[in-house]
Amino acid sequence: MVTQLRELYSLLSPGQRRRLLRLQGLIIVMAFAEIASVIAIGPFMAVVGDMSRLQGEGWLAQAYRLSGFDSPERFLSLLGVSVLAVLLVAAMFSMYTTWRLSLYGAQVGAELSSRLYRYYLHQPWLFHAGGSSSRLINRASQEVQRVTNRVINPFMQLNAKLVMVTCMSLTIFLYNPVVAASGILIFIASYLLLYKTVRRFLISNGRRVSRSQAKRFKLMTEGFGGIKDLLLLRRQATFTTQFDRASQQVARGQGVTQGLSEAPRYAIEMVAFGSVILLVLYLLNSHQGNLGTILPALSIYALAGFKMLPAYQKMYGAISHIRGNLAAYESIREDLIASQAHAEAELVGTHDKVLPLVPQRSIRLEEVHFHYPGKRVAALNGLNLTIPVGARVGLVGASGSGKSTAVDLLLGLIQPQQGRILVDERPLTEETLPRWQACIGFVPQHIFLADATILENVAFGVPREEIDAGQVEEAVRMAQLDELLASLPDGLETYVGERGVQLSGGQRQRIGIARALYRNAQVLVLDEATSALDGITEQRVMADIAAIAGGKTLVMIAHRLTTVKDCDVIHMVDQGRVTDSGTYDELVARNVAFRMMANL
Ligand SMILES: Nc1ncnc2c1ncn2[C@@H]1O[C@H](COP(=O)(O)OP(=O)(O)OP(=O)(O)O)[C@@H](O)[C@H]1O
Numbered sequence: 001m002v003t004q005l006r007e008l009y010s011l012l013s014p015g016q017r018r019r020l021l022r023l024q025g026l027i028i029v030m031a032f033a034e035i036a037s038v039i040a041i042g043p044f045m046a047v048v049g050d051m052s053r054l055q056g057e058g059w060l061a062q063a064y065r066l067s068g069f070d071s072p073e074r075f076l077s078l079l080g081v082s083v084l085a086v087l088l089v090a091a092m093f094s095m096y097t098t099w100r101l102s103l104y105g106a107q108v109g110a111e112l113s114s115r116l117y118r119y120y121l122h123q124p125w126l127f128h129a130g131g132s133s134s135r136l137i138n139r140a141s142q143e144v145q146r147v148t149n150r151v152i153n154p155f156m157q158l159n160a161k162l163v164m165v166t167c168m169s170l171t172i173f174l175y176n177p178v179v180a181a182s183g184i185l186i187f188i189a190s191y192l193l194l195y196k197t198v199r200r201f202l203i204s205n206g207r208r209v210s211r212s213q214a215k216r217f218k219l220m221t222e223g224f225g226g227i228k229d230l231l232l233l234r235r236q237a238t239f240t241t242q243f244d245r246a247s248q249q250v251a252r253g254q255g256v257t258q259g260l261s262e263a264p265r266y267a268i269e270m271v272a273f274g275s276v277i278l279l280v281l282y283l284l285n286s287h288q289g290n291l292g293t294i295l296p297a298l299s300i301y302a303l304a305g306f307k308m309l310p311a312y313q314k315m316y317g318a319i320s321h322i323r324g325n326l327a328a329y330e331s332i333r334e335d336l337i338a339s340q341a342h343a344e345a346e347l348v349g350t351h352d353k354v355l356p357l358v359p360q361r362s363i364r365l366e367e368v369h370f371h372y373p374g375k376r377v378a379a380l381n382g383l384n385l386t387i388p389v390g391a392r393v394g395l396v397g398a399s400g401s402g403k404s405t406a407v408d409l410l411l412g413l414i415q416p417q418q419g420r421i422l423v424d425e426r427p428l429t430e431e432t433l434p435r436w437q438a439c440i441g442f443v444p445q446h447i448f449l450a451d452a453t454i455l456e457n458v459a460f461g462v463p464r465e466e467i468d469a470g471q472v473e474e475a476v477r478m479a480q481l482d483e484l485l486a487s488l489p490d491g492l493e494t495y496v497g498e499r500g501v502q503l504s505g506g507q508r509q510r511i512g513i514a515r516a517l518y519r520n521a522q523v524l525v526l527d528e529a530t531s532a533l534d535g536i537t538e539q540r541v542m543a544d545i546a547a548i549a550g551g552k553t554l555v556m557i558a559h560r561l562t563t564v565k566d567c568d569v570i571h572m573v574d575q576g577r578v579t580d581s582g583t584y585d586e587l588v589a590r591n592v593a594f595r596m597m598a599n600l
Contacts, residue, residue: 001319004326004333005155008147011336016108023097023104027160030090030097031167037083037090038168038303042296044079047072049295101156109148112336116140119339125413130373134221138214139332146213146328150257154318161311161318168311172304179282179301183275187308190271191316194264202257202320206327209253212246214331219243257324261317272309276302356439357432358522359423359553363387363410368419370405370576379405381576382419392546392554394564396597397573403557404445406573407527410555412437441521445528447512449503454485455492458514471518479514480540481507506537513545526556538563561598 012020043060047053054064054072069075117140120127173180223230223239230236279301283294364387370380379402387393387410395403408414409421412433420427428436449457458475459467472492476482484507488494496502496511503511516524524545542563545554558564565584572580572587572594580591587594 001323001326004329005322007333008151008329011112011340012108013111016111019104023100023156024159026097026100027163028167030093030160031164033090033093034164034307035167035171037087038300038307039171040083040086041299041303044076044083045299046296047076047079049292051076097160101160102153105148105153105156108152109144112147112332113140113144115339116144116332116335119335125408126373132218132221134217135214137221138217139335142213142217143210143328143332146209146325147332150321150325151329154321158315158318158322161315165308165311165315168304168308172301175300176297179279179297183279183301183305186271186275187268187312190268191264191312194267195316195319198260198320199323202260202324203327205253205256206324209250209257209325210327210331212249212253215246216243216250219246253324257320260324261320264316265313268309268313272305276305354434354438356522357423357435358439359389361389361424362422363389363523363553364422364425365406365409365416366420366422368406368409368416368421370402370409370414370416372405379576380409380416383573383577385571385578387553387555388568389553390551391568392566393556394567394570395555395557395573396559396561396564396570396594401573402576403573404527405576407442407525407555407557411440411442411525439522441516441519441524443509443512443516443524443526447508447515449496449508449511451495451497453490453493453495454481454488454511457496457511458492458518460515471520472514475514475517478517478545479510480537481510481514484510506534521552523553523555526554526558528557528559535562542566561594 009017009020047060051072053060054075055061064072064075067075067078069078120136120140169180169184172183219239219242223236223243230239280294280298283298284291287293365383365385368380368383369378371378381402383402383406385406395406397403405414409416412421412428422428423432423436426432450460454476455467455469455472456464458472469492476485476492485491485494513526516526526545538560546566554567556564556567561584564570567584569581570584570587571578572591574593580587580594582590588598
């Protein structure tokens with residue numbers, strides 16, 4: 001547990017560590033304030049137990065004379081008020097420190113969550129293509145929250161109470177070593193015994209909660225993502241049953257950890273009462289039954305116990321929570337470590353601010369090989385492809401032949417494991433990649449639409465105040481969306497619903513096309529972009545794309561050969577390489593496979 005906490009500390013940013021150090025100072029001052037409030041009760045009780053202390057030579061008698069009060073009772077009232085004042089200052093200080101501690105924990109949690117989100121958003125395409133988004137969402141939200149509320153916050157409490165208990169123990173130890181040592185030993189031994197008993201259980205419980213939590217997120221993402229199929233197939237029960245089970249496991253796990261951290265309080269209260277009785281008997285015995293002389297010591301011990309007992313309980317509770325939820329930290333540990341290195345590195349700048357690398361002659365994929373991790377067969381196997389600038393290039397081939405992978409390479413989303421991508425015969429490098437990407441417009445097969453307006457979806461990712469409405473209108477017109485917009489009362493300001501549920505497949509695709517056009521890209525890449533459009537709309541959209549593409553380079557993947565009929569060159573892709581290239585008519589004339597694809 002200590003190792004993980006130290007590691008978590010090392011993951012804090014320098015600013016967070018500085019704040020922690022300042023808080024540590026506050027914690028120490030708080031401990032002294034608490035001690036002062038405990039000690040302050042002593043003189044008051046001494047006078048209550050024996051008024052004659054105000055006569056003679058003791059320091060209380062001197063203070064009485066200096067105060068100028070004419071009766072011991074009024075001096076006693078002054079003492080009482082002073083004790084209360086010290087208690088009040090200590091309580092206010094403790095409240096302030098506790099508030100700062102909670103705020104600190106919450107801030108660290110929020111920063112960790114932002115760090116993970118930023119890190120995930122900057123990961124390459126393969127990271128996302130190979131993983132599941134629900135897992136990332138779960139980690140950046142739920143698991144970070146668990147780490148915040150059940151590891152960092154309890155640790156801050158533990159830290160504060162530990163300092164207080166240590167200082168308080170030292171003080172009462174100086175007051176009477178035998179009594180203090182026995183009391184402290186009794187409490188520590190009781191808590192240690194309890195902790196040892198439940199430790200293993202807390203660990204396995206924490207892991208179970210992590211697993212069930214991840215499962216819940218997966219079920220939510222899959223359930224809502226595939227809602228249409230679920231409704232039609234009426235398979236909701238499969239999901240709800242699993243969700244119920246996972247929720248029960250999370251609830252049970254968290255409840256058990258909570259219970260195990262609270263339950264010992266009652267056992268320890270018994271120990272405390274027993275100890276008080278023992279203490280009274282011991283003091284009476286050692287002071288020959290004189291209640292007046294034991295009253296100050298008894299009050300100090302009682303008040304110290306009154307402060308320390310909840311502190312012990314808090315410490316035990318904090319340790320149980322940390323132990324029971326360290327699994328959440330373990331599940332995000334690697335990403336947090338990686339995100340720290342990432343946070344220190346300079347983040348990739350937005351493409352909107354770089355000078356686009358506009359090709360003048362050609363774009364070429366030369367002998368490229370690409371193998372997805374964990375796959376037996378390579379997706380691309382020495383693929384050669386030349387895209388002359390200003391040409392319309394079609395990519396056709398059976399499903400799984402490698403067309404989308406070739407396009408991903410062209411877009412710079414993945415890098416070839418062998419071979420090169422050349423823009424005007426110059427290989428793409430890490431420096432030129434952002435500039436190359438800035439001149440490409442991409443329309444994917446499945447267009448993601450945010451739960452925002454059409455305007456914001458066309459200018460996806462551009463801050464609202466920076467959107468060029470004129471450019472959006474132009475893009476929308478070119479993508480043949482003006483008819484749809486005219487039928488909507490709010491026009492460009494119409495909300496499309498999450499993932500564009502309020503639009504037809506064709507309308508969604510046209511928004512995707514408008515999005516690519518908004519960037520005024522010089523190279524347009526369309527991956528099955530018009531597959532959801534009906535024949536007539538497709539022809540209109542393609543004619544428009546052809547018109548606006550005048551001078552632009554166009555690369556399109558299509559299953560329907562009519563889409564690529566007018567291309568200057570069509571490349572046939574099979575098993576990760578180009579097997580034939582030519583115009584539509586040339587391929588129809590000489591290639592049997594192409595003829596079959598064209599249903600001729
Ligand atoms: N993210 C991925 N992880 C692992 N393998 C993948 C991934 N994406 C594609 N593949 C594999 O790479 C091969 C080529 O896939 P690719 O998507 O490039 O084909 P495609 O020609 O575009 O197919 P389609 O026309 O069906 O879209 C396939 O065998 C596929 O299973």
